[in-house]
Amino acid sequence: MTNITTLRTRVSPEAISKVTRIFNGTLDDIFNELFQNARRAGATRVDVTAEHMADACLITISDDGAGIADPEALLSLGQSDWPEECRTREDPAGMGFFSLAGLDTVVSSRSASCAFSLAIAGDAWTGEADIDVLPWDGAPGTAIAFRFEPQPDGKLERCVEAAARFFPLPVTYNTKELTRADFLADAHNVIERDGFRIGVFRDRHSPHVATLNFHGVTLKHNFPIVKEVHHTQWSVKVDVIDAPDLVLVLPARKEIYRNAAPDRLVALCRDTIYAVIRDEPFHRLSFENWLEASLHHDDFPQAAQQLPLWYPTLARESYREVPQFADLEQGAAIYDDTDSFDAVTFGRALRRSNADELHRLGGIHRRAFYEPITNFIGYPWYDALSAFVRIGERFTFHDGISADEASTVTMRPDAITIELADQYDRRLDLETDFAIMEDADSWNDPDCARIALTRTTSLGPDDLTDLIIDAVFSPSDDSDADSYDTQETRFRHDAAVRAHSILEGEDAAILAGIRMAFADRVAWRIPHGRTLRLSWSSTASDLSLDLVQEGSAQ
Template sequence: MTMITKLRARVSPEAISKVTRIFNGTLDDIFNELFQNARRAGAGRITVTADHAADACLITVSDDGAGIADPVDLLSLGASDWPDECRAREDPAGMGFFSLAGLDTVVSSRSAGGAFSLAITGDAWTGEADIDVLPFDGPRGTTIAFRFDPQPDGKLERCVEAAARFLAVPVSYNGKAFARADFLADAHKVIEREGFRIGVFRDRHSPHIATLNFHGLTLKHAFPVVKEVHHTQWSVQVDVIDAPDLVLVLPARKEIYRNAALDRLVALCREAIFSVIREEPFHRLSFENWIEASLYHDDFPQAARQLPLWYPTLARDSYREVPRFADLEPGAAIYDDTDSFDAVTFGRALRRSNGGEMHRLGGPEPRAFYDPITNFIGYPWYDALPAFIRTGERFTFDDGMPADEAEAVTLRPDAITIELTDQHDRRLDLETDFAILEDADSWGDPDCARVALTRTAALGPDDLTDLIVDAVFSRSDDSDADSYDTQETRFRHDAAVRAHAILEGEDAAILAGLRMAFADRVAWRIPHGRTLRLSWSSAAADLSLEPAQEGLAQ
């Protein structure tokens, strides 16, 4: 056996037998490919007609372009007779006509060099039968007629309209002209660079929207998206004008071929987005995005000196609303709460210091507190803000309570001090009248929550109940758990009993529990206009229904 030292790649003759599987054979593919061929041929218009029958639909696509010079090229997979200028600009594959493979098709064409007509049956597409080349005495251009499965006229019209929407050549269907649309019609701004029209869109990104218009053929590609922090999302769509190096994956041309031209286009898209953001009144780019934007524009401004106002995270919160950003005030600081115990405690301390406002610290050294935005770390203005966390608490007992009693579930000190520390180890002490303390047993059970309340706290049972619920209640999502409302109602009852016990004593707590249970389960049974009198003990029970006494609430 002689050893081969050189060879060349070739296409096997048997490959033509598989030609019917190159394209999906859908009407979308067929119209896209035929319209593209007509456009490359310089057509001034494209006409589509359809005759519907019970067993088939006869569809005809005609154009007034340059026509086909050689029928051999038309039926040669991968070959074409496009002029050099077209080849340089678009790299046509010579495969689009085979989107019709397997369908009975008649092609009639006249060019400057001659005219012909072909009738192609199913077997002829795979090279199993000869195709007769017949004379044609029609006008210049190309007409392609083919049989397709029966189609509702409305569906067929929609297919033609979709393929024609962004094509540079006008198209009509059964005499109806379709209006052409600008692929970038709703763009916030359109920027032309290096043979592309790049449309920058505001808050319109969707994976279901086509992002590239390749001379009328639209497809989806994941071009860059830049999302500002809790603000605008910027995306792009690209209209190809003259970009010969940007080519599509063959044969179906449903995606962009990855090469240097695509990489350059992606870079142009990012540059276009940042150039648009730079012209906005302000932006909230992450520090990482801002560094990238600064590579395109040396004077790119920093993100606006704005942060979301701080407000507490509650135990029941499964998500948080998009925060409201505000300009930084003098004395601005960041507070990073670690959990709902911390957040509710800190929120109570702030409201107590300023008369009720959530995010502001009153007193001789006022501060405004804001939520942290980790994506802003790196901006000089952000890094300069003091960022506090809760590092401890102190309790003062004027009567000298022993240290071990300070570990009780309920604490009634004379004073409570919340200790905060920033990133530079600077301390900030807040005087307050309430704190709920971190403890592994506290979650989900109001009776186990460690509550500290000063002896002179101006809190009523309802206020204290709300604080306990906000800090501790978190619904169970187990499959056998009760509904959210039932869980919250039960927890609020238990929290109210605990609040009455802390503020008024055990008897008041028992009465509060009875009152709530009665209101939920019994009161609705008492007839309107009647009064229930109840006396109950372990020894005897006495119930009676009497007329309501005038002037008493029912």
């Protein structure tokens, strides 16, 4: 049993033998790390040169910064000689130089206190060989040259360009100054706060795009996204200016270290998004988001008093675009249809009362109907609207009605009343000439749908056919199902037969079915300029092709 009572963590000397595995050894890592060292050293520019040879590529990275004060600290993993101000502001780890581990490297540097040159062979990185410290008579700053494996045409230049793109200092490659870009370019608004530049973007977000620029090193981090209701999506990207508490996970620097700083930054980003939304002409935040925004900003305005105009949901629609939003009118109300049977019935009642606009009820109970938006529940203006639902229907027969007639799939009453009620139990009755009711067997079968049609309706067979299709036709998307067009054609045939049967009788329905079948399958075979004459019965048939008589329609 050990008698030791206290311990301290330490780095084993054997760890240096594994130093070549700390970094991936990619050019991206090398450029990013050495560029960051140049920036911390107070450089005003970075110059990169490359000489391509048959068996290697000789790359040199030079800067005009303060130089390296202590070569021993440079070669001590986890130790650095950065000034106290730099350590306080950025917490440098003393590891970036080891992104070169394993590569033949020459370091030449002049600082205020010393000038030296180091030639580091590949095996010297693991402490297996001495490294001579030689004098150097060069300009202030640091130059690091290293041998790298041969690079395909253009790859090296692309790596330098990527490292320089959002780097705060100018960078040259073989004397050519590389293009730099603003990390927050095309932002809807940029707000500088607490050591960050926060760019707020409108309808531009991708999980594959870097969202944080740490002095030229870009990475992905999940910052807040605020989505308005059927309107704009807001996202952010962050450019770090001076944020000592925000540090990256070492050594790779590919993600933010989890301390309190990321949470504060996320909260700052959310506050910034709401600040931008507040200055917009209007917004459509959900009530929940609006409550959150109100915690960040006093007197945050409510969502615009707008809703999408109501229009019927059709059975064949697996997805539909949200109708256009419009300002609420006086007497505005919500209609919450429960299914396509309900929606088509209500839509017909509105069209009958007001032929001009589908969402508007005419007559003495004039109203404009809008789609419900559940995310707005809680706003006083939204909760004050009457939200109507269909609670039933009433059929009037002047000559009375039997129980058997009321249960049939087709009814021809003298009057139809659609009964509605809102959340305050206020009633609204709509007179109409058509109603279609859901039944257990009615889906996708026009013969089973329960249809009521007044005896004085102005609907014709074609209009009634369209209403049946809108309410009932729901195409199958199974892999073995017929195409949409084939299913729709077959259903239209059955719906038309039903419509003609209701309005014109069984003989008319039979003729309508024959006429459609003939048009779909036979008519195209009749030659141009000829007339087919057909007589057919169960016992005999007669067909002939005649010439079209002059002046007659074919």
